[in-house]
Amino acid sequence: MAEVKTERLDGYRRLIDIARDLASTLDLDILLSRIVHAATEISGAEAASILLFDDTSRQLYFQVATNMDESTRRGIMVPLEGSIAGWIVNNRQTVRIANVHDDPRFFSNVEETTGFSTESILGIPLVTKNKIVGVLEALNKPKGKFTDTDESMLLVLGAQAAVAIENARLFQQSDLISEFVHELRTPLSSLSTATYLLLRPEMAHEQRNQIINNIHSETMRLNALASSFLDLARLESGRVQFRKMRFSIADLFYECKDILSAKAMESNIQVRVESPEDVPLLNADRDKIKQVVLNLLSNAIKYNRPNGTVILRADVTENEIVLFIQDTGLGIPEESQPHLFEKFFRVREHESRAAGTGLGLSICKQIIHGHGGRVEVKSKVGVGTVFSVFLPNNNKSQPHVEPAKK
Ligand SMILES: Nc1ncnc2c1ncn2[C@@H]1O[C@H](COP(=O)(O)OP(=O)(O)O)[C@@H](O)[C@H]1O
Ligand SMILES: [Mg+2]
Known part of the structure; x- marks a missing residue:
């Protein structure tokens, strides 16, 4: 029995x-x-x-x-x-x-x-x-x-x-809406099955708690999904206005490090800021660039190994200011790299390691492209990953160079 x-x-x-x-x-x-x-x-x-x-x-x-x-x-x-x-x-x-x-x-x-x-x-x-x-x-x-x-x-x-x-x-009919609905259904079907189980009289106390925890984490994920989706939908529609201002990248890095310090501490991950003094102020939408850095930094922490390191670094080239977010983590398999910036894409092997929506990098790409920049990734499985964000350096007055004559 x-x-x-x-x-x-x-x-x-x-x-x-x-x-x-x-x-x-x-x-x-x-x-x-x-x-x-x-x-x-x-x-x-x-x-x-x-x-x-x-x-x-x-x-x-x-x-x-x-x-x-x-x-x-x-x-x-x-x-x-x-x-x-x-x-x-x-x-x-x-x-x-x-x-x-x-x-x-x-x-x-x-x-x-x-x-x-x-x-x-x-x-x-x-x-x-x-x-x-x-x-x-x-x-x-x-x-x-x-x-x-x-x-x-x-x-x-x-x-x-x-x-x-x-x-x-x-x-x-693949469009953003049906992709989103699909993503909603994953947590929703877990929730509906979980509530169905809670209604079973034979469920033991301990099992109930387990199911309630499950409901809690799925609800959190739904919440994250909803706000990320809205961000992305707005960015994709081109309705977002970037409010540019000049700001220090080093300050922004320290601010982001602070925000995620508890997360980093959980896995004993050290976050270091290494910005040379001579990197000029960035002229961009500070809130949006902060969103990019937070997304990349949170990935670098999430997909790291215990006791790993993350380095936030900035550099300047002739026409660009470059932000580097480098980690000592899991790395990204080569065959996954071309898909990283696709909506809802997550590396299969990483899904069980950390919760996520697969929208973070799509949002980053939209913001960076919206600023006239680009983003690149270099990664090696088991060694780590570095994301490089190239943004135009608008500090210099436009050089008045004649176009080369052919
Ligand atoms: N620093 C990183 N190291 C290893 N894998 C990463 C890193 N950043 C992103 N990824 C992979 O790219 C996927 C997409 O990232 P993202 O769009 O931010 O989604 P999420 O963080 O919600 O999973 C992640 O699920 C992960 O598999
Ligand atoms: Mg992410």
């Missing part, structure tokens, strides 16, 4: 992980394959499949199955009338059958095509925003029948899956 309970709890906990996992991809194929594997895992079924519903042709077609390869599956259509999946779509209800061969709704064509013999089925409709997306079926429970618990867990998975599928389709 107690064992059954723990097993169920493990299953529910697994659902939280799965929900996060589902919300973290926009690739429809990857997503669907994750869903069917999760479905077999939580229901203990031999196989699982997803049929997607095509609104226009009003037909169901096999999209993915754990027990068929792509070439077998491709093109298998299932009619709305005379199939179990069709019945699920029409009635928007769950179906649980011990032996499909005794059921008049069973569509035997699939079995003939694939050679897979089905006995028991647990099928649920995938519905989001009152719209039916498809059907998720778990097939063949090796020992006995599908249970009430199997059904309720599959329903939770189905709810997450429907949202994720719809979302992946939405993303095909």
Whole structure:
């Protein structure tokens, strides 16, 4: 009895992980394959499949199955009338059958095509925003029948899956809004699964606390996401006015170091400011450049190693003032470097190390470009990273040099 309970709890906990996992991809194929594997895992079924519903042709077609390869599956259509999946779509209800061969709704064509013999089925409709997306079926429970618990867990998975599928389709229209919505759904699906779990009476005190902590951190992330997104949307729309003034870079560096000193101390990271005296005042929007330095410095701290170092340095060239933010951290794999400044991009290996939104560097780039500057990165895995911010040196009066004659 107690064992059954723990097993169920493990299953529910697994659902939280799965929900996060589902919300973290926009690739429809990857997503669907994750869903069917999760479905077999939580229901203990031999196989699982997803049929997607095509609104226009009003037909169901096999999209993915754990027990068929792509070439077998491709093109298998299932009619709305005379199939179990069709019945699920029409009635928007769950179906649980011990032996499909005794059921008049069973569509035997699939079995003939694939050679897979089905006995028991647990099928649920995938519905989001009152719209039916498809059907998720778990097939063949090796020992006995599908249970009430199997059904309720599959329903939770189905709810997450429907949202994720719809979302992946939405993303095909890829714009800032749909990217943002997708990012919102990761923390939101964690939150909704967490609250669902809190409502379970069998949840132990300790587990409740764990879930509440989870809710707290996801809420913080949502908050950060919302403000970063607004910043970025404003910058991208070109509505942001830069208010330029002359200021000392060294002072700005010390100010940023102070703001993040608690964060640096947590991992025992030393932040050093090394600005030569002769770097001239920068003529730029101080608040915005401060946002850039804070973003780069917080990354340098976040993706550092314990007892690491960060150096803030400035230099001047003929036409530019350059800010360097250098760390002794994890480094960035070469194949990730071209994507660093893309919205929502995060290095996969870093995701578990620190919380983030993947918007910081996009915001930096917008601000720097808005000032007529550019940003470069040099990095080596396991050694460290240096971000260089080049800003025009507006101190000199414009040189009146004749353009070179050709
Ligand atoms: N100094 C750094 N060292 C290693 N990786 C970094 C560094 N700065 C940024 N990155 C990588 O670039 C990604 C994007 O950075 P950013 O846009 O600031 O997002 P976030 O900080 O929210 O993760 C980070 O997730 C991280 O993987
Ligand atoms: Mg960042």
